[in-house]
Amino acid sequence: MSLYVLVHGAWHGGACWDRTVPLLESAGHQVHAPSLTGLGDRAHLLGPEVGLDTHVEEVVGLILAEDLTEVILVGHSYAGMIVSAVTDRVPERISHALYVEALVPADGESAADVLPVYQVEFMIQLAESSGDGWRIPPLPELPPPAGLFGVTDPDDVAWLRGTLSDQPLRTLQQPVRLVNPAADGVPRTHIHCAGGERRAVPPLQPNGEPAVVWELDTGHDCMITDPEGLTALLLRIP
Numbered sequence: 001m002s003l004y005v006l007v008h009g010a011w012h013g014g015a016c017w018d019r020t021v022p023l024l025e026s027a028g029h030q031v032h033a034p035s036l037t038g039l040g041d042r043a044h045l046l047g048p049e050v051g052l053d054t055h056v057e058e059v060v061g062l063i064l065a066e067d068l069t070e071v072i073l074v075g076h077s078y079a080g081m082i083v084s085a086v087t088d089r090v091p092e093r094i095s096h097a098l099y100v101e102a103l104v105p106a107d108g109e110s111a112a113d114v115l116p117v118y119q120v121e122f123m124i125q126l127a128e129s130s131g132d133g134w135r136i137p138p139l140p141e142l143p144p145p146a147g148l149f150g151v152t153d154p155d156d157v158a159w160l161r162g163t164l165s166d167q168p169l170r171t172l173q174q175p176v177r178l179v180n181p182a183a184d185g186v187p188r189t190h191i192h193c194a195g196g197e198r199r200a201v202p203p204l205q206p207n208g209e210p211a212v213v214w215e216l217d218t219g220h221d222c223m224i225t226d227p228e229g230l231t232a233l234l235l236r237i238p
Contacts, residue, residue, distance in 0.1 A: 002072055004234065006033040007059060009077030009102075010167045011138045012149075012221075013040010016076075016160070019227035020234075027235060034062060043165035048134040051170035052111070056085040063093055070095040072237050075102050076223065078171065081111050085176045091183040096237050100191045100230070101220050104199065107178040111171065116197060120172070127169045135166040145195065150219020160224060189214065191233055193222050 004024055006017045014035035021031045036055045038046035059082055063071060071094050075083035080102025087094045103114040112120045127136045141148040141157060148157045184206035190213045192198065201211045214233050218226040 002029045002237070003068055003070060004029060004031045004072045004074060005059065005063065005068065006031065007055075007073070007075045007079035007082050008033070008036065008040070009075075009079050010171065011039070011136075011164045012076075013042070013163055013165070015040055015163050016221065017223050020223045020231055023227060023231040024234065027231075032062060032066070032068075034058070038168055039165050040163060046135065046166060046168065048132075048168065048170065050168040052081055052085070052172075052174035052176065055079075055082050055171065056089070056176075059086045060089050063090055069093050072096045072098060072234070074098045074100060074234065076100045077102055077220070078111055078167075080104050081114075081176055084178055087186050088176075088178045088180045088183045091180060091186050094186050097186050097188045098191065098234070098237060099188065100222065101193050101196055101198075102190070104190075104201070105176045105178070108175050110173050110175045112173055113175075114199065115172070123172065124169070130166070134169050136169055136172075137166055138164040145219065147219060149221040150193065150195075151221050151224050152219065153225075156224055160221070188212070189237060191216060191222070191230070193218055193220055196220060 008016050014033045017033040021033055024031045035042045038050040073083050073094050080099045083097050087097050105114050123136045127133055130137055144152045151157050151160050188205050190201050193216050201213050216222050216229050222230045
């Protein structure tokens with residue numbers, strides 16, 4: 001049995017994994033897919049003080065409170081920031097760090113540093129237009145193939161739209177601190193989806209092993225558009 005902790009991306013909640021969790025559990029594995037503070041079913045906790053540090057602390061807290069070890073830590077999109085920080089904090093409890101369409105920061109970088117400049121500028125404009133300046137409304141749906149976070153099926157779009165909530169701007173502005181050399185020993189895998197815009201993955205992992213990059217021919221929210229394909233890749237993690 002493996003143990004997975006699935007961390008959702010910006011605007012989403014833990015429900016985005018609803019099609020993936022049963023597939024992992026039916027294969028005999030234990031899965032945690034929490035909603036982060038201010039998002040998903042915890043949107044009522046949204047406030048300007050919620051930042052990257054808030055989300056890192058609660059994932060670390062989950063791992064410690066449940067005494068989880070040999071964790072396969074999976075982060076989607078924005079949650080790549082969280083995966084990096086949590087691995088830095090408790091590397092002895094993480095067996096693998098898996099980045100799904102995810103931001104991969106260096107020490108001292110914020111999500112805004114890792115994202116393309118035009119995306120950051122657009123999100124700041126959304127925050128300013130929301131009336132209070134600290135919360136970013138969910139991104140608008142675009143024509144296919146972009147859709148809503150890569151989701152284009154009308155029923156899926158309607159379901160996803162109902163689960164999204166505003167994202168605190170502070171989560172994109174707080175820098176990550178990566179200072180623990182023991183974290184470099186944790187193996188990494190990257191899953192990239194079609195049409196994504198991202199930094200190139202360095203040829204070597206921090207542990208010196210060759211980089212591992214897998215691809216899925218589906219949209220950004222692959223846990224919704226291709227849960228079977230994503231699960232098949234997750235199950236390949238040793």
